[in-house]
Each structure stands twice: as C-alpha cells, then as structure tokens.
Amino acid sequence: MSTTSLDKSKIRILLLEGVHQSAVDNFERAGYSNIEYIKTALPDDQLKEKIADAHFVGIRSRTQLTEDVFAAANKLMAVGCFCIGTNQVDLTAALSRGIPVFNAPFSNTRSVAELVLAEAILLLRGIPEKNAVCHRGGWQKTAANSFEIRGKTLGIIGYGNIGSQLSVIAENLGMKVIFQDTVTKLPLGNASQVNSLDELLEQADIVSLHVPETPSTKYMFGKDQLAKMKPTSILINASRGTVVDIEALAQTLSEKKILGAAIDVFPVEPRGNDEEFVSPLREFDNVILTPHIGGSTLEAQVNIGGEVSEKFIKYSDNGSTISAVNFPEVALPVHDNVHRILHIHQNVPGVLSNINNLFSANNINICGQYLQTNNKIGYVVIDIDKAHSELALEKLREVEGTIRCRVLY
Numbered sequence: 001m002s003t004t005s006l007d008k009s010k011i012r013i014l015l016l017e018g019v020h021q022s023a024v025d026n027f028e029r030a031g032y033s034n035i036e037y038i039k040t041a042l043p044d045d046q047l048k049e050k051i052a053d054a055h056f057v058g059i060r061s062r063t064q065l066t067e068d069v070f071a072a073a074n075k076l077m078a079v080g081c082f083c084i085g086t087n088q089v090d091l092t093a094a095l096s097r098g099i100p101v102f103n104a105p106f107s108n109t110r111s112v113a114e115l116v117l118a119e120a121i122l123l124l125r126g127i128p129e130k131n132a133v134c135h136r137g138g139w140q141k142t143a144a145n146s147f148e149i150r151g152k153t154l155g156i157i158g159y160g161n162i163g164s165q166l167s168v169i170a171e172n173l174g175m176k177v178i179f180q181d182t183v184t185k186l187p188l189g190n191a192s193q194v195n196s197l198d199e200l201l202e203q204a205d206i207v208s209l210h211v212p213e214t215p216s217t218k219y220m221f222g223k224d225q226l227a228k229m230k231p232t233s234i235l236i237n238a239s240r241g242t243v244v245d246i247e248a249l250a251q252t253l254s255e256k257k258i259l260g261a262a263i264d265v266f267p268v269e270p271r272g273n274d275e276e277f278v279s280p281l282r283e284f285d286n287v288i289l290t291p292h293i294g295g296s297t298l299e300a301q302v303n304i305g306g307e308v309s310e311k312f313i314k315y316s317d318n319g320s321t322i323s324a325v326n327f328p329e330v331a332l333p334v335h336d337n338v339h340r341i342l343h344i345h346q347n348v349p350g351v352l353s354n355i356n357n358l359f360s361a362n363n364i365n366i367c368g369q370y371l372q373t374n375n376k377i378g379y380v381v382i383d384i385d386k387a388h389s390e391l392a393l394e395k396l397r398e399v400e401g402t403i404r405c406r407v408l409y
C-alpha cells in the first residue's frame with residue numbers, strides 16, 4: 001500500500017445505527033481499518049464521548065448532530081448520512097468547522113415509493129382492520145368502504161425524487177396523479193401540479209407526504225388540513241415525523257373523519273429495537289404503523305452503504321467534495337507525483353490573495369489549483385511539488401481566516 005499523509009489506520013471511523021456492512025467492506029477495501037460499528041443511535045453523552053476522537057461519523061436518521069455535539073468532535077473531518085434526510089444534522093455548525101456532510105439522495109427512493117403504494121392498496125380495501133379482526137377470531141366479509149385504487153386520485157405533497165417516482169408507478173396502476181410543491185415542477189406522465197394544498201385535499205383519495213423536514217414543513221399537516229380531506233380518503237406519511245400533527249390525526253381518526261392512515265415516521269422514535277414505541281395511534285386498527293422502514297430494504301441499504309462510504313473515501317483520499325449537501329463542491333483529478341493541500345477558510349476578502357502571495361514569497365510553484373466557495377466558506381485545493389508541502393502547510397495554517405488545512409499524498 002502506498003504511503004499517505006495520515007496513516008489510514010489512524011483515521012477513526014464511527015458507524016452508528018447499523019449502517020449496512022457494504023460500508024464497512026468498502027472502507028476496508030480502501031485501507032481504512034479503524035472502524036467502530038454500533039447498531040443503535042447513542043444517547044447524547046455517549047455520542048459526545050465517542051465522536052470526540054472520530055475523523056468520520058456515519059449515521060442514519062435517528063442521530064442528532066447538534067452544535068453541541070460538533071463542539072465535542074475535535075477531529076471530525078466529514079459526516080456521512082447513510083440515508084436521504086439531513087435534517088438531523090446542524091449543517092451550519094458542520095460548515096463553520098469546515099466539515100462536509102454527505103448523504104445518499106437516490107438509493108432508497110424506489111423502496112419508499114413501493115411501500116406507499118402497497119399501503120394505499122391495503123388501506124383502500126380496509127385490510128389492516130380486517131386482518132386485525134381475523135387475528136382476534138372475527139370475520140368481517142364485506143365490501144363496504146372497500147375500493148380499488150384504479151381510477152382513484154393520488155395527491156402527492158412534495159414532488160421530488162420520491163414523489164415523482166411514486167407518481168410514475170401509480171399511473172401505471174391506473175391512478176390519476178396530482179401534486180403540490182412549493183417549486184414549479186415538470187409533471188411526469190399525465191400528472192398535474194395543483195396550485196394549492198387545499199386544491200389537492202379537495203380532490204385526492206390518497207394523500208401522500210414526501211417533503212423534507214424544514215421550518216416550512218414542520219407540522220404543515222394538522223387539524224385544518226385533515227378537516228379538508230375527503231371522508232373516504234387516506235393519509236400516508238413516510239417523510240418526517242414532524243410534518244404531521246399526530247394528536248390531530250388521532251382525533252380525526254377517532255371521529256372517523258377519514259378512512260385510515262399509514263404512518264412510518266414519528267416525532268419521537270425509539271433509539272433502537274429494544275425501546276418501546278409510544279404513540280396515540282397504536283389504538284387504531286385502520287392505521288398501518290411501521291417503524292421508519294420506508295427505505296429499509298436490503299437493496300437500498302447495500303447501495304447506500306456503498307454510496308456514502310465511497311463519498312467519504314474520495315474526500316479523504318483525494319479531497320473531492322462532489323455532492324456534499326452543505327459544502328462547496330469540488331471535483332478533483334488524481335494527484336500523482338504532487339502533494340495536494342486542502343485549505344478550508346472563511347469566505348472573507350483577501351484570503352486567496354494572501355495564500356497566493358505566500359506561495360510566491362516562498363518560491364513555491366503551484367502545479368494545479370481548484371477553488372469553490374459558498375457564502376460562508378471557501379475551499380481551495382492546491383497541488384504543489386512534494387519538496388514544498390511541509391513549508392506550505394506550515395505557512396497556510398497562519399493565514400487569517402483558515403478553518404482547517406491538511407495535506408494529501
């Protein structure tokens with residue numbers, strides 16, 4: 001194995017929440033052996049203790065990486081969300097410390113779309129209640145409130161990667177698709193965008209939420225929206241637990257104002273499989289409750305493990321930040337025969353000219369330079385002759401505005 005700037009066995013990788021083994025395999029193949037693998041999320045105090053000497057942390061949707069946690073993460077170089085959502089990470093806190101955050105924006109979208117369709121079919125047939133009745137020894141053979149999904153209207157809220165994929169599959173099953181999104185989106189197939197949420201709720205037989213957790217989506221679906229749904233309609237939420245007001249949904253269900261619901265995500269979720277799941281929805285047979293498994297298929301998890309570990313390996317070995325969600329994106333060529341310096345700095349006037357002046361004053365020739373900035377930070381990557389990297393690193397660390405700086409070879 002070739003010599004590298006930081007011995008790979010010293011790069012500590014902390015993987016939480018049982019990310020797929022494909023990630024571990026990938027890291028090991030790339031020469032990273034210092035891996036701690038934990039199956040659950042950790043309580044805050046243990047998380048801070050573990051993250052204190054980690055260079056990379058891999059999480060899923062349950063682990064909250066707050067400002068406080070980042071403050072304890074002295075050595076952290078990058079974060080990998082082995083999922084789509086990144087709302088559990090304080091992206092600004094990460095950015096201000098020069099820490100890129102990666103995720104897997106596509107790998108589990110199909111799994112979510114399939115689950116939602118399956119739930120729609122089961123709920124429109126009243127299967128969850130009929131199943132519960134049979135399990136208790138009853139027999140409820142009736143066609144009352146039992147419908148085909150063919151010809152029904154699916155109302156999708158949030159027409160992104162999941163919403164649009166769901167739209168295509170639903171049309172193939174003979175459904176009519178309408179959607180609402182804050183952004184004007186190109187409808188796929190025969191789907192059409194409506195102008196408001198109210199318009200969607202008036203028409204939809206199935207309402208399915210596919211928005212990210214943001215300030216604008218927090219509790220966006222409450223008493224008022226539930227009241228506007230058709231009495232024969234159902235609600236599906238496989239987005240984030242804070243999007244739907246669960247108490248209001250429980251009230252609506254107890255008043256039998258909608259036919260049923262399928263909920264995969266909750267405002268508070270157990271940390272692991274040993275903790276009790278507590279929810280006012282447990283009492284309703286016409287609600288499908290699933291333990292946040294929308295993206296939990298083997299196919300999706302294998303792909304996510306590979307995708308996110310690959311992004312970290314590229315960043316660690318080569319400096320590339322392509323597809324980081326909070327960080328200037330730089331795609332870099334291989335750096336054979338040169339040493340590569342990564343310099344992350346506050347985006348204030350003068351940093352770049354200070355860097356270039358410094359190189360010129362010290363007679364250090366630049367073989368390649370790549371720069372990308374956002375409104376907060378700048379990321380400059382400089383390839384230089386091997387003989388000069390130690391001096392360059394020392395000088396660059398003194399440049400005002402430097403957040404972090406390291407060399408790769």
Ligand SMILES: NC(=O)c1ccc[n+]([C@@H]2O[C@H](COP(=O)([O-])OP(=O)(O)OC[C@H]3O[C@@H](n4cnc5c(N)ncnc54)[C@H](O)[C@@H]3O)[C@@H](O)[C@H]2O)c1
Binds near residue numbers: 211
């Ligand atoms: N249950 C699970 O296991 C699971 C799996 C994957 C993703 N998710 C969740 O699903 C979310 C959506 O995933 P995606 O890949 O489709 O994301 P995406 O970013 O591709 O799409 C989100 C869409 O929502 C729209 N949007 C944002 N705010 C809105 C608002 N207030 N009203 C209407 N539309 C709004 C956006 O414009 C975008 O089109 C993720 O952020 C994640 O939280 C859950």
Ligand SMILES: O=C(O)[C@H](O)COP(=O)(O)O
Binds near residue numbers: 062083296
């Ligand atoms: O954001 C996501 O991709 C989903 O919520 C899945 O999260 P998970 O990895 O915790 O199952």
